[in-house]
């Protein structure tokens with residue numbers, strides 16, 4: 001039990017919370033990573049240090065003032081942890097319950113301080129902390145969603161549940177006479193330290209997980225149209241080709257906007273960009289959920305259609321072509337007619353790599369351009385001869 005003696009615990013607590021506050025400040029101030037949530041975490045760790053300053057800051061204060069101060073700091077720390085969690089989970093709205101619980105808790109502490117009811121102060125704080133912790137656990141469960149790795153969800157929810165349990169245990173203490181032994185007090189202090197560590201580390205894990213997802217997204221998507229980029233298209237085609245070898249059809253629909261240069265030249269680059277987004281919107285509207293859309297570059301796009309025959313893909317291409325023709329872009333009040341040339345190619349078994357079907361679809365785009373544009377040309381389903 002030596003490790004849990006009060007001075008050691010205070011030191012460990014101050015060191016850990018100091019380092020954690022510095023780490024979050026670095027993330028917020030230098031790396032600009034989730035800055036608001038990170039600053040909230042800095043605040044939470046600083047309040048945890050203040051909560052346990054013990055003889056330092058509060059030397060000479062009455063025991064009533066010390067209890068009121070410590071419990072206010074604990075409440076403020078948990079409130080900031082709950083707010084940071086909501087920010088990290090991007091649960092923007094609905095922070096009112098945190099403000100209400102924290103406000104009511106502070107009000108209770110001030111009232112009891114004024115009435116000199118020392119014993120009631122930790123109980124009021126415990127009720128507020130328990131409610132905040134339960135709210136935090138609920139936020140994790142409702143806000144995590146299927147996109148969040150299960151281990152991160154578990155890591156996030158557990159400390160909030162233990163914190164709530166700790167509050168409930170604290171509420172039960174007066175029933176046993178209210179006296180808390182030094183050992184129990186040190187144990188509770190150590191648990192608080194562990195919980196703060198767990199919450200801080202799990203929120204950092206959440207941040208890193210989000211960052212990795214973002215980087216992955218940026219390396220695989222075209223930033224302007226938010227469609228797959230060339231590299232991601234190549235990966236997807238390879239995957240489809242591998243499935244083709246196991247007997248599952250796939251087809252590619254390539255499209256190249258006709259006379260796109262004219263839009264840029266006559267209406268400006270912004271109109272050209274708007275035209276690209278317009279085309280993406282229309283193509284997406286004509287695809288199924290399982291289909292993917294990518295941008296090969298410039299004004300050339302590729303739709304990847306799994307489990308689709310060449311004939312079915314040709315129908316999809318024709319539908320996109322007709323929709324595009326029927327729905328011109330409206331740019332600053334002006335109608336801009338848009339058409340595109342389409343090349344369709346189905347995946348063939350024994351193609352050495354998926355890139356071959358891309359090249360075949362590309363050949364058909366050139367054929368469509370040569371035959372007068374605004375049309376769909378289809379590569380033969382299988383090689384002949």
Ligand SMILES: Nc1nc2c(ncn2[C@@H]2O[C@H](COP(=O)(O)OP(=O)(O)OP(=O)(O)O)[C@@H](O)[C@H]2O)c(=O)[nH]1
Nearest residue numbers: 256257258259260261262264269270272273298299
């Ligand atoms: N606005 C905008 N223009 C782009 C972008 N990427 C490429 N372009 C332009 O797209 C134009 C493509 O022109 P071309 O390759 O001659 O093709 P086209 O005018 O569509 O002619 P055809 O394909 O033969 O019908 C060029 O002027 C590029 O500068 C982009 O992201 N935004």
